[in-house]
Amino acid sequence: MVDLNTAMAAAAGERQKRLADEGKERKKRRSGSDLGIEPFDPVKHVSKEKAETVSMWLVIAFSVVISLLMRYVLMPRTTVEKSDILYLAPLSAILVIPQLHRMVLPESLNEIYTKGTWFKAGFLHTFTFLAMALLLVNPPMGDIVAPQLADKWVLVQDENGELNFSNTKGANSALTWEVESGSRLTGDIWLLFGLADNVNVEGANVTVELTNNAGTDLAISNDLGFWDSNMDAINNNTTSKSGKSRLVPHGDLDQKFALLLGSDLSVGEHEITVTIVEQGDPWENTRVYEWSLKVVEKLPVQTAS
Template structure:
């Protein structure tokens, strides 16, 4: 009995020693933890992060204030491709600037992380640098809808609102859109919509001609605009949904326009930063005669 108990105790102790051996870090290929080396690696990673951020900031500023002003709007791809491909310089910059004691902690994973940091930092910086207040690369755009209105001296009557780029207006047998015909729209911009040049051109059977805006239209017809409706008795569009930030335009197309197609071109030109911003809208007013059933 005593011999069996002794044998069993030795076997249990042997198994426990074997478990300890199997659980040891050395046998599992784990390196012993070195606090000093770990602290040095953390310091190297921090220095690398700030080095990449500084490099990306310099690249972003060069893109915005050196490359961008000398690049046309048709070749804007280079503004992103060139700065992003600059990430291939990151390892060489590390090797040039940092001492050897930090370089020994860098691996392929370091360069992958640096590449992602450079990419997303550049995208964020470029977004900030090309938008107000640091830049302006977009011309003013429609604040809401454009519309056609007729003025017979008593009331303003607007189109039915079922349009995208074309308004079709059915008239009676005389074949004319009676009264004064107005083109109405509003412009919105992220800087100042009133700083843009707006050129409106009307083209029809009588040729092409440029038209100017009538600024007094909105004050002269303020009350009538509140009471105006469309041809389907619905409410008229709000041409200045953002209040004073929008600039409304009223252009007189003519009086008693004949049936046919009247093409309207609205060209918007604005001195942005750093480019001259352009935007063009092309609309059509088609006047058709009502078919009378006999």
């Protein structure tokens, strides 16, 4: 015998299950429009793809023209100190991209474009301009960087043919040389280094200025005779463990410099200023290195009393 309450509960559960199944069936039968999905239109899709392709090539062509104007019109009329305009002006051209589309393309294409189109066009213009700028300002299209120190520099003490080498130093560094008490850094003191460039390193004008207590003197011109005469000694004292020269690591591609700073340098600080000037394309490229030589007396050895 079935209890009345049990029968009613079973009937209610069966009814809820049936309603749930009917709800699922109705969801399956709903159309795309009922679910908020737009019907796929092949013709409209093809038109949109064509419009996006036309926009892409228009933006690329626009960016290339802007880059060429920057390099060959604006850049020669701009100094290095005011070079920020070379990037700000072309990148600000993003603002005219929508108007460019309206001026050049027909209305049938413009009505397809949305805010997303301008967003993608802005990114495309930015990266196209940056890529073109790198190509146009670097060799062989341009040269905006002066030659730089190939690797290290070194000082050589020449005492009647006996050579003493200092430690090799980097681009921005100081060198300390100890001498006996009451003495000087005797002999001829030579500065050796190499310059590297990606175009024509020999086209640079290099001057070396020595400043000390005695005043300021311009070093004499490059004397490669000293380098050639002492090639073996220089190689033995400036070659790394890997077998590469610390002065001219790129071999014949680097320009060698051997400059006589003076003779019998006194105790004190000697400032060495290397100025490199090169006529680049389109600017005059300049680079300055400042090195320091400190000649100090050795401390006297104290004997135990």
